[in-house]
Amino acid sequence: MRAAAAELGVATDARTAHGAVLRAASGGGPPSGVSAVVEDLRAAGLLRELRTVESAQGAHVRLDGRDVLLLCSNDYLGLAEDPRVRDAAARAVHEWGAGAGASRLVSGNMTPHRELEAELAAFKGTEACVLFGSGFLANTGVVAALAGPGEVVVSDALNHASIVDGCRLAQAETIVYPHADLDGLAAALDRAAGRRATIVTDSVFSMDGDVAPLHGIVELARRHGARVIVDEAHATGVIGPAGRGLVAELGLEGEIDVVVGTLSKALGSYGAFACCSAELATFLVNRARTVIFSTGLPPSCVAAAGEALRILRNEPRVVGRLHANARALRAELAAQGLAVEPGDMPIVPLVIGDPEAAMGLCEAALDRGVFAQAIRPPTVPDGTSRLRLVAMASHTEAELRDAARVLGALTG
Numbered sequence: 001m002r003a004a005a006a007e008l009g010v011a012t013d014a015r016t017a018h019g020a021v022l023r024a025a026s027g028g029g030p031p032s033g034v035s036a037v038v039e040d041l042r043a044a045g046l047l048r049e050l051r052t053v054e055s056a057q058g059a060h061v062r063l064d065g066r067d068v069l070l071l072c073s074n075d076y077l078g079l080a081e082d083p084r085v086r087d088a089a090a091r092a093v094h095e096w097g098a099g100a101g102a103s104r105l106v107s108g109n110m111t112p113h114r115e116l117e118a119e120l121a122a123f124k125g126t127e128a129c130v131l132f133g134s135g136f137l138a139n140t141g142v143v144a145a146l147a148g149p150g151e152v153v154v155s156d157a158l159n160h161a162s163i164v165d166g167c168r169l170a171q172a173e174t175i176v177y178p179h180a181d182l183d184g185l186a187a188a189l190d191r192a193a194g195r196r197a198t199i200v201t202d203s204v205f206s207m208d209g210d211v212a213p214l215h216g217i218v219e220l221a222r223r224h225g226a227r228v229i230v231d232e233a234h235a236t237g238v239i240g241p242a243g244r245g246l247v248a249e250l251g252l253e254g255e256i257d258v259v260v261g262t263l264s265k266a267l268g269s270y271g272a273f274a275c276c277s278a279e280l281a282t283f284l285v286n287r288a289r290t291v292i293f294s295t296g297l298p299p300s301c302v303a304a305a306g307e308a309l310r311i312l313r314n315e316p317r318v319v320g321r322l323h324a325n326a327r328a329l330r331a332e333l334a335a336q337g338l339a340v341e342p343g344d345m346p347i348v349p350l351v352i353g354d355p356e357a358a359m360g361l362c363e364a365a366l367d368r369g370v371f372a373q374a375i376r377p378p379t380v381p382d383g384t385s386r387l388r389l390v391a392m393a394s395h396t397e398a399e400l401r402d403a404a405r406v407l408g409a410l411t412g
């Protein structure tokens with residue numbers, strides 16, 4: 001394994017996203033034969049199967065021929081179904097065609113790509129922006145490109161799998177610090193002394209909806225001369241002025257080297273971006289393998305995201321509606337006696353623990369018209385299987401109250 005794995009106060013086992021990947025990479029994991037793996041997962045209650053949504057995305061979707069309330073989507077603002085966003089995508093297909101045809105460095109860089117990069121840079125308050133094919137490709141590409149041989153990448157234990165894989169691809173040593181723990185981060189940076197360090201963290205963590213201590217991270221980075229990469233996948237369109245993200249909310253624009261975000265969640269489309277200095281953007285276009293060796297985004301995805309950004313700019317109150325619904329969902333769940341904190345964040349983890357119990361609750365809720373997919377290891381640490389509930393701006397408060405009652409009755 002190229003990236004030596006060092007962990008600070010975090011066991012190298014399946015309890016963490018980093019641990020799970022390290023275990024698999026070192027060959028100590030589950031049986032390797034295909035059928036043995038499938039049987040092993042089935043026996044552990046961890047086998048995953050794809051469900052098929054039979055309608056467009058929205059606050060309600062059709063599943064197995066029935067209308068159900070969607071309570072587990074990242075389409076936070078309901079923009080995937082917004083007629084203006086759909087029309088923008090349709091117009092772009094007619095004007096620019098269905099695909100980009102090649103890597104952007106060959107012939108796949110088109111006017112819509114350039115225009116969206118300029119709009120995203122302005123939205124995030126950076127000099128420049130580089131589009132990527134997806135959030136997964138952005139994180140793996142950026143982390144692997146920036147953290148070179150002889151360097152260190154310092155990563156939060158609960159970072160998204162795409163960051164974990166970026167660490168694995170990077171030729172730097174990886175040091176994992178305990179989740180959101182500034183003392184742990186300081187210790188990791190001390191260990192990295194004498195080598196260039198790159199700190200990487202989600203801004204809003206995808207499975208718990210909590211936020212990274214960004215002020216402290218920036219302070220430590222400054223003291224140690226480290227770079228900072230922040231993944232705003234679940235903050236873009238969700239937090240900050242007009243949904244500009246946690247970095248903007250905390251007044252930290254200009255302090256973060258690379259702000260990654262996706263077009264696939266609150267912006268209702270597909271694709272991703274890295275906002276940074278003009279020099280770093282040039283570096284990424286030349287060194288991020290997921291830009292160089294991957295086809296440019298379809299113009300329709302680019303146009304849809306551009307329209308979503310315009311909606312955010314012109315109607316920032318849609319973010320307020322999301323927060324109001326997040327508060328309502330949390331209050332209704334708490335009123336049902338469920339252990340849920342008050343707050344504005346739309347990701348609401350309902351931790352059950354056992355994977356089969358979480359799946360049982362998911363199926364029972366679905367029978368009653370509430371679709372909240374169970375999330376099990378390795379996506380979350382062992383013993384923390386959950387329903388990851390997500391409020392959307394397009395829900396009504398009555399729908400959220402009814403859903404909370406269903407979940408309360410099933411768990412009471």
Ligand code: PMP
Nearest residue numbers: 134135136160202206233262264
């Ligand atoms: N970062 C985080 C924090 C995520 O939660 C996700 C998606 N779940 C990604 C990156 C990947 O984004 P995409 O779906 O656009 O590949």
